[in-house]
Amino acid sequence: MNAPAALAAAPALPLIQTFADLSEGQRLAMKRIARHDEAVVPKIEFTKPATIFTSPERFALEQEHLFRARAVPLAISALVAEPGTAMGHDALGIPLIISRDKQGQVHVFLNACQHKGAKLLETCDPVKAGRMTCPYHAWSFGLDGKLLAAARAETFINLDKTARNLAELPAREHGGIIWVMLDRHAEPDFSPLVPELADDLEALDLPRMHVYGRKRFEIAANWKLVLEPFLEGYHVQRLHAQTVGPMFADVPNVVDLLGPTVRQLSGKANFTPEDLDIEGENVHKTVTTVYNMFPNCVVITSPWYISVMLLQPRSVDHTTVEYHMLTRSKPDNPKAEELYARSYEMILNVFGNEDFRAAEISQAGLSTGALATCVYSGLEASIATYYGVLDSYLP
Ligand SMILES: [Fe+2]
Structure with missing residues (x-):
């Protein structure tokens, strides 16, 4: 048995990015991820009124100033x-x-x-x-x-x-x-489209990826309750304890603003900074990168695919999510087909039955009026960053 020949015959799984494939911004941010035993989660004091998720007047204000103004x-x-x-x-x-x-x-x-x-x-x-x-x-x-x-x-x-x-x-x-621009009579404002964002997404090859799967979800929750889980790691060890939780860790994110887009990088459970220096290694095996493109688009990297979600607010307590799983190319061998099929089933379960369900039970609870405010921890600090941008656009 000739070992190198057997290796050469192994079907290829096209990875997302090696360290060399990263944009300059991604590379610098990735180098800022602390070793887990040196990572310190900040303490924060941050609350938001519960009515931002339940008030029809607030919803109308957001439609005008967040979804129609730019x-x-x-x-x-x-x-x-x-x-x-x-x-x-x-x-x-x-x-x-x-x-x-x-x-x-x-x-x-x-x-x-x-x-x-x-x-x-x-x-x-x-x-x-x-x-x-x-x-x-x-x-x-x-x-x-x-x-x-x-x-x-x-x-x-x-x-x-x-x-x-x-x-x-x-x-x-x-x-x-x-x-x-959803309002064709408004002055066109494309200011969220900053070059650093395109550099990152081009480095991910997003424009040229294969759409492996696409699914629409109708969620009985305010669009911000659907968005929030993708801005924090606090819930991951808890809500996802039976699924993906063990792959992640309770650590702070490296957060940057690219215009109004929040970019978060976090080391997974198996992360060590030295892994980034291994030539040809798939960096997304140990690092998760999430983009919250203002106001309603979420891009998340996984080792072998990228998830893109468009959150479309329909009413104060109804959101349509269009989920897409993108792969580097169309699977051309049984190993890739099997991996993508298994990943697609897994991710639809995690998002659909865990994250989106969490949004729905929050909406149901908040609509009782039981809470005046929601309160956020240091593991949810990116939510405060995101609301900083959002509030700056409201009158
Ligand atoms: Fe989640």
């Missing part, structure tokens, strides 16, 4: 990776179309035919299409939103086709995320 993350670029792809999007309660035209430019439109307003695209799955044709009267539009043809156009007097293009929302791609 660009927000809408979807991942990888869903419409190929030119000539379009998909419907309705997770925000607003019917939208996301497309990539033949030139590779991404567009976001209101999903309404310019004849009588019918939804042009009824599917939220990406479709390859040269044009989008309304099912009602067959008006067709290019993926750049231009009206191409109206059926029996000769029967209209003075139909100005150039004035009947799709209504477009200002949108940009940044690091593999499609950002949009």
Whole structure:
């Protein structure tokens, strides 16, 4: 038996990043993670009124100042990776179309035919299409939103086709995320799209990853209660005790703000700083990196995949989450297929049955009025960082 030949024949599992693949910012932050026995969790004094999760007036204020005043993350670029792809999007309660035209430019439109307003695209799955044709009267539009043809156009007097293009929302791609201005009449503000964020997400290769799985969750909780577990490690040893808890440790995060995005890095249970210097080693085996892209997008690294969640607030106590599991490439061998399938099942269970459930039981309890405030520990310090940004955007 020839050992090197057997090794060479082992199927490849494409890893996420080695230390050499990191952006400059990721590299510097990773070097700041303390050895577990030297890590000191800070003590903090921080509370928030319970009504930020239960008040419809507060929800309306957030919609205006957090979700409509500047660009927000809408979807991942990888869903419409190929030119000539379009998909419907309705997770925000607003019917939208996301497309990539033949030139590779991404567009976001209101999903309404310019004849009588019918939804042009009824599917939220990406479709390859040269044009989008309304099912009602067959008006067709290019993926750049231009009206191409109206059926029996000769029967209209003075139909100005150039004035009947799709209504477009200002949108940009940044690091593999499609950002949009939901209020197309507001002054476009893309200030959250800072270069350091794109550097990190490009270093993760996010724009070019394979969408292995995608699942939508409807959660009976305020969107911030859904977000909070991804800003703290306090619950991990407790809520996830029977699942992923043992892989992590009660240690502080290394936290940085990239514009309004909160980036957290933490050493897993098996972390030692020396591991980072092993050439070719997969750094995400020992370090978890989480991005909370303001206000509603969460990116989490795992050793063999990346999770991206878009949290879409529907009402004060209802949130839609679109979960995506991204892998470096489409699995091309049984070992990768088995690993990804097992990981996908595991992560949907942990998020769906543990984190999202925790949000729902918090919402139920908070809605009783039993608490005036919620109180946060030093293991939840990133939540205070996040609310610092959020409060700065509210009047
Ligand atoms: Fe969790």
